[in-house]
Amino acid sequence: MMLRRDVDTSLLVLTVALTCIGVVMIYSSSAIMAEERFHDGFYFLKRQLVYTLVGFILMAAATYFKYQNWRKLAVPALLGSIFLLLLLFIPGVGVRVGGALRWLRIPGLTLQPAELVKLSMVLYLAHSLTRKKEKVRSLSKGYLPYMIVLGLLLAMLLKQPDLGSAMIIAGVALGMLIVAGVRWQYIGLTVLMSLPVLYFLVMQVDYRRRRILAFLNPWEDPFDTGFQIIQSLVAFGNGGIFGQGLGIGEQKLFYLPEAHTDFIFSVIGEELGLVGVLVVAALFLTMVLCGIRIALKCTDPFGRNLAFGLTLLLGLEAFVNLSVCMGLLPTKGLALPFISYGGTSLVVCLVSVGILLNISSSTGGQP
Template sequence: MTLHRNVDTTLLLLTVSLTCIGVVMVYSSSAIMAAERFNDGFYFLKRQLFYALVGFIMMAVATYFNYNNWRKLAVISLLGSIVLLALLFIPGLGVRVGGAMRWLRIPGLTVQPAELVKLTLVLYLAHSLTRKKEKVRLLLKGYLPYMIVLCLLLGMLILQPDLGSAMIIAGVALSMLFVAGVRYRYIILTVLLTLPVVYFLVMQVEYRRRRIMAFVDPWADPFDTGFQIIQSMVAFGKGGILGQGLGIGEQKLFYLPEAHTDFIFSVIGEELGLVGVLVIAALFLMLVLCGIRIALHCPEPFGRNLAFGLSLLLGLEAFVNLAVCMGLLPTKGLALPFISYGGTSLVVSLVAVGILLNISNTLGAKK
């Protein structure tokens, strides 16, 4: 399917659909809470609409910005995102919310650097892997330099702390390296050496250990660590097959924490039921498959690496969020792309789709 200069309309319609669903669900899940806290039931809706407008404008720009030009910006954009991560630790600039320093206060807006890092790392890896070609199979000149960059980023994210984003970035980076031709034994060895570190970071930190215990048995502490996942399960249970109806859900009434952000999928499950859950999962699956299709049909290595990395990033974030809400993974503070409330996440996700659209546009123009 094509639309004006060979833009992939399937990918475009999927993105618009998910974003529109997100705007509706942000309002449904936040209106009462916003009225209580800010005396304005439209508080979060107005902001999400603004973020969506900015995101669609930037997506349109990315759609008609030749993807090969991103190679010139790959290194500098990654360095810029690292600087933003460092600025979080400067008093007065970093905003601490819920014990985590993940937001950077800039005059007029608040930015989450971790979301930018995800995009810029994919750009950098796509550029560097294309430049190195067969050298990526070498240990010293190919693999280790990427591990140094990755360790720097992961270390800064863990200091925030943001272990969820760190694991997403690690998963995307290692997958891109594997697809680009890095020897699988290097990756397996890296994972095995990392397991003790992950164990230490989780089990030796009180709140993370309690999250793992709550994941194993949430009913052991139903009013504290297990409260969030229990309320999420209750939401899905109340939803049944067809849901209680849009806007009628009860768990968002101060029962389910972070109902408009991390656990917005639980609100969807309660209000739109199993049907709504399956629709959202299907839309994400189709979106990722569209991205993978673009990668497979791209004859140029940079475009292929870039399309694969962006598709994997969006798909992995969506999968982890859905799994957390359904109690299949321990609780992590990760947004659901296109749907959760949040400006940086939404804008970055839309820019990622814009780049994918440009790659597909270029492919269509060459046919």
């Protein structure tokens, strides 16, 4: 399936570049570990290549699927993702890894419903905000219904537990509501009321409290709670300006936890150095600017809301992952879009780009 020629070529090139970087770095960061665990150094690479192929096929399909049609699918998609979240709690269906119940076991693969929830929530909000128009400024008819839906989703995510995805979804939802014209007073009051809840969720749960303390002073417990942050910072330090060289990094050798997923950016820092770090960060920043440009050029309110929501989702996830790896935010298990190992995340990101490309085609693509 060929991509349309009237799409934003800059966004397309950025997406291909980030995905290719991801494939290369997944192999570099996982080969030795995969050889020891599975006796196959290409174990993760082969699976990521399959996910990449599926993702690009779906992305190409999304460029031809008129974005207006997503309005009809918005509510069913949200309900479907909620159903998948409920399936997690059925014994034998949900897969618990590291104490978290975040994956569904499907014959031949595992699925992470939280990634689908992120996309479906953006679709739902874009559709509903467009339909309500000026009513979004009303507390009872506009704002509270969204908070009820958002609260339900966050409660289910926290039950897994998955605080990272919950905060991403909350951030994207509030961002879309602000852009749609919701009163700032409502947003501010919601944030203030959420602070005690957030404090309880963090400080009253042992492992989360320890992560916060480790973030503030990782050297106080360098072999336990501070281990991840310290090893990540060591990786960046080892990389210097130009890096140790692709495949030569040492921190991925059982020092850096989840080197091919949550902390793959740290591997980039060690092997490709400051130059590689700046290139990846610049690619994400440029992608966000492309998404904002698409949103601003779109004259259709639904397309504008959808483009902004998808851009915010991709940009916020990238920002949080990069910040965690560099020790600017507490450790949280979130994938780096397009680059981290993981099928559901990659496919959802590529489909999101496909939708953005279709929106861009309606405004004439890129000159």
